[in-house]
Amino acid sequence: MDRRLCEEHIFRGLMYFSVAIVLCSLLAVFAIVVIKGASALDIAMVTQTPQGGYYLGKEGGILNAIIGSVYLSVGAILLATSISLPAAWYLQQFGRASRIAHAIRTLLDIASGIPSLLYGAFIFLIMIMFQARASLLWGIITVGIFIAPLLTRAFDEVMQMVPEKLKEASYSLGATRWETVFRVMTRQAFPGLITAVLVSFGRAIGDAASVLFTAGYTDSIPTSLSDPVATLPLAIFFQLATPFPQVQERAYASGIILLIIVLIISIGSRYLSKRIARYSIK
Amino acid sequence: MSDNEISVKNLNVSIDNREILKRISIEIPKNQITVIIGPSGCGKSTLLRSMNRMIDLVEHVKTEGEIIIDGNNILDPATNLSALRKNVGMIAQAPNPLPMSIYDNVVYGPKIHGMRDPAILDETVELSLKRVGLWDEVHDRLKDPASALSLGQQQRLCLARALAVGPKILLCDETTSALDPISAKHIENELIALKNDYTIIFVTHILRQAKRLADYVVFLYLGEVVECGPAREIFTNPKDPRTKAYLEGVFG
Amino acid sequence: MILQKSWPILSTQPLTELLFSSSWQPIAGNFGFFPFIMGTVWVTGLAMLIAVPVSLLTAVYLSEYAHIHIRSVIQPVIDLLAGIPSVVYGLFGLLLIVPLIKNSIAPVFGIATSGYCVLAGGLILAIMVFPILISISYEVLRTVPVEMREASLGLGATRWETVKHVVIKKAFPGIVAAIILGFSRAFGETMAVLMVVGNVARVPESVFDPAYPIPALIANNYGEMMSIPLYDSALMFAALLLLIIIVAFNLAAKYVLVRLSVVT
Numbered sequence: 001m002d003r004r005l006c007e008e009h010i011f012r013g014l015m016y017f018s019v020a021i022v023l024c025s026l027l028a029v030f031a032i033v034v035i036k037g038a039s040a041l042d043i044a045m046v047t048q049t050p051q052g053g054y055y056l057g058k059e060g061g062i063l064n065a066i067i068g069s070v071y072l073s074v075g076a077i078l079l080a081t082s083i084s085l086p087a088a089w090y091l092q093q094f095g096r097a098s099r100i101a102h103a104i105r106t107l108l109d110i111a112s113g114i115p116s117l118l119y120g121a122f123i124f125l126i127m128i129m130f131q132a133r134a135s136l137l138w139g140i141i142t143v144g145i146f147i148a149p150l151l152t153r154a155f156d157e158v159m160q161m162v163p164e165k166l167k168e169a170s171y172s173l174g175a176t177r178w179e180t181v182f183r184v185m186t187r188q189a190f191p192g193l194i195t196a197v198l199v200s201f202g203r204a205i206g207d208a209a210s211v212l213f214t215a216g217y218t219d220s221i222p223t224s225l226s227d228p229v230a231t232l233p234l235a236i237f238f239q240l241a242t243p244f245p246q247v248q249e250r251a252y253a254s255g256i257i258l259l260i261i262v263l264i265i266s267i268g269s270r271y272l273s274k275r276i277a278r279y280s281i282k
Numbered sequence: 283m284s285d286n287e288i289s290v291k292n293l294n295v296s297i298d299n300r301e302i303l304k305r306i307s308i309e310i311p312k313n314q315i316t317v318i319i320g321p322s323g324c325g326k327s328t329l330l331r332s333m334n335r336m337i338d339l340v341e342h343v344k345t346e347g348e349i350i351i352d353g354n355n356i357l358d359p360a361t362n363l364s365a366l367r368k369n370v371g372m373i374a375q376a377p378n379p380l381p382m383s384i385y386d387n388v389v390y391g392p393k394i395h396g397m398r399d400p401a402i403l404d405e406t407v408e409l410s411l412k413r414v415g416l417w418d419e420v421h422d423r424l425k426d427p428a429s430a431l432s433l434g435q436q437q438r439l440c441l442a443r444a445l446a447v448g449p450k451i452l453l454c455d456e457t458t459s460a461l462d463p464i465s466a467k468h469i470e471n472e473l474i475a476l477k478n479d480y481t482i483i484f485v486t487h488i489l490r491q492a493k494r495l496a497d498y499v500v501f502l503y504l505g506e507v508v509e510c511g512p513a514r515e516i517f518t519n520p521k522d523p524r525t526k527a528y529l530e531g532v533f534g
Numbered sequence: 535m536i537l538q539k540s541w542p543i544l545s546t547q548p549l550t551e552l553l554f555s556s557s558w559q560p561i562a563g564n565f566g567f568f569p570f571i572m573g574t575v576w577v578t579g580l581a582m583l584i585a586v587p588v589s590l591l592t593a594v595y596l597s598e599y600a601h602i603h604i605r606s607v608i609q610p611v612i613d614l615l616a617g618i619p620s621v622v623y624g625l626f627g628l629l630l631i632v633p634l635i636k637n638s639i640a641p642v643f644g645i646a647t648s649g650y651c652v653l654a655g656g657l658i659l660a661i662m663v664f665p666i667l668i669s670i671s672y673e674v675l676r677t678v679p680v681e682m683r684e685a686s687l688g689l690g691a692t693r694w695e696t697v698k699h700v701v702i703k704k705a706f707p708g709i710v711a712a713i714i715l716g717f718s719r720a721f722g723e724t725m726a727v728l729m730v731v732g733n734v735a736r737v738p739e740s741v742f743d744p745a746y747p748i749p750a751l752i753a754n755n756y757g758e759m760m761s762i763p764l765y766d767s768a769l770m771f772a773a774l775l776l777l778i779i780i781v782a783f784n785l786a787a788k789y790v791l792v793r794l795s796v797v798t
Contacts, residue, residue: 206619
């Protein structure tokens with residue numbers, strides 16, 4: 001009996017230890033980025049674009065990257081939603097046991113699992129075929145395509161959670177399948193859909209590998225779709241790559257900015273979904 | 283040493299601040315089948331599960347009072363739960379075989395409690411399965427998964443599994459309600475045969491079953507013991523009007 | 535769909551030489567992929583070695599032991615971890631892990647290193663993989679019916695014994711699927727690893743050596759690849775390798791998960 005109790009205690013201890021590791025990791029990431037970055041953070045970072053010699057330590061900020069990331073991500077989300085929502089609706093048409101639906105979902109899951117780097121590489125190849133240069137447009141396309149499978153699946157899951165009786169109520173009133181999907185399911189699932197969009201937005205804005213070759217980089221704010229665009233993650237990356245400590249510190253500050261944006265989105269989407277959910281039926 | 287296996291004294295159980303059991307005090311006689319009757323939702327299962335501390339698994343549960351088995355209050359936090367559950371076995375409502383073979387299901391308990399000798403384990407399996415009348419049906423396929431058995435067989439397996447650890451008390455929580463009538467009858471007969479060696483407490487809301495099985499009856503209503511006593515007395519001459527009403531089918 | 539298509543060309547060199555040759559000199563026309571494959575193996579392997587036990591234990595804790603209140607605190611934390619962008623992890627790695635290894639950990643073993651090594655990549659990757667491993671394992675553990683746990687406990691088993699013999703047994707295929715998915719995520723992770731792992735094209739010999747995993751290879755050189763003959767198709771090949779491995783892993787995991795929910 002003692003041996004068994006001992007074993008129980010040992011594993012309990014290991015479990016607490018593991019949980020502690022996980023929690024501490026999060027804490028550590030936040031703490032380090034915030035502490036190191038806070039000293040370099042100032043208003044100029046957020047409000048100015050890089051002036052001449054920025055990368056050599058002169059003035060400027062990363063406004064180009066902030067705005068660039070926003071342009072890019074918003075564009076990507078719009079693109080992705082316009083693909084994903086119809087796709088999710090389409091999926092809802094099939095019954096639960098449908099083999100086609102299952103196959104499509106499997107395909108989507110696999111597509112979600114492919115690293116963003118490969119999407120970037122793929123689009124780059126296409127760009128070469130068209131002899132196009134890296135630009136905002138291509139960046140939007142890349143991130144949009146990369147996010148689409150994730151978003152579709154998320155929409156799909158949310159809509160699947162709509163209770164059967166709601167759909168039945170709609171059908172029994174004479175609505176067609178499509179009408180039911182549009183009017184009833186989407187309305188009921190709305191909070192979940194919004195949450196899915198926000199979460200994807202968070203992923204889009206934070207991703208670097210996909211935009212590495214496709215969106216280019218620039219010090220100015222793009223004025224058209226064919227301009228190259230700077231993104232926050234790349235800003236961090238390139239700033240770190242310089243040999244100047246002041247610039248490296250700016251990278252930490254950029255890190256905080258990115259982190260804060262992602263945090264706001266994450267917490268915001270939680271809060272929002274709770275509020276909007278008041279109107280849906282349990 | 284009294285003739286009673288279990289002594290419940292002033293037991294109060296509440297879950298989520300709702301009182302489920304109030305001031306329960308009963309004595310469970312040894313080597314008899316005690317049936318706890320009462321309408322659904324009156325705390326019968328809760329009472330049963332208090333006797334092997336399985337009630338602890340419920341969130342926000344609070345227990346007060348004493349349950350004395352073998353001279354020890356098992357509600358004491360210092361109680362060795364593993365030993366308690368070795369002594370007090372439980373067979374649940376729906377069969378719940380473990381995800382293993384028939385053989386492994388039966389030896390799971392003994393192995394946990396330290397039995398290692400393969401010869402003794404084999405013997406235990408044979409004995410337990412024979413006790414519940416399963417041996418002839420499964421002795422040639424002991425390595426098959428337990429899930430391959432029919433529901434009635436699975437429930438008998440659960441009984442055999444409980445017997446294998448060598449308890450003195452058996453708690454049966456509506457053990458036959460998920461079974462077809464024939465399997466249910468089998469289990470009932472086995473329990474009757476077992477009572478010479480074990481103290482059995484059986485919870486049911488089926489009065490006819492209670493009348494078939496009981497030596498001693500406890501009538502539980504709305505969390506309180508309304509009446510308790512030898513079966514013959516309770517069924518033919520109930521003293522409390524509520525008992526009378528229940529037996530006549532007025533409610534429940 | 536989008537997935538297949540146009541990973542054009544393999545080079546003209548024989549496949550085995552590509553995979554196992556260790557010399558990587560693009561200009562000279564040598565494209566031995568071995569160092570990169572080994573680099574990926576080392577870093578991913580180390581990451582999983584760290585991540586699997588920690589994640590499993592955490593998932594078990596959340597599923598079997600934790601009170602609802604504790605769970606509701608820990609789960610958002612895990613979601614937050616999942617949402618942190620890759621570059622920020624890389625930043626974290628640069629700021630904390632690399633110096634830590636250089637100044638504190640390596641000297642304990644008597645080794646001198648710049649800190650940019652397999653260990654750094656492995657640690658960061660492990661943290662990045664925690665959320666997916668924990669959440670899938672947790673979901674899988676939850677599918678084990680309560681009655682089974684009760685059966686085991688009712689026979690006198692301790693909580694841990696119940697977990698060991700009953701819960702994990704039943705949930706095993708699902709846990710394997712979770713691990714496979716975690717692996718696949720770790721393989722493809724680019725930015726964070728790239729920033730801390732050293733990017734030196736040599737087969738690592740210890741966790742303190744730098745390495746050059748395949749995603750890092752692709753990311754670093756993609757822009758220049760047009761200038762050297764065969765370089766582009768070599769990188770394509772690297773990308774193809776990555777794609778094949780990841781798709782295979784995902785398919786395998788999906789298969790296991792489907793069987794679990796169909797058979798159970």
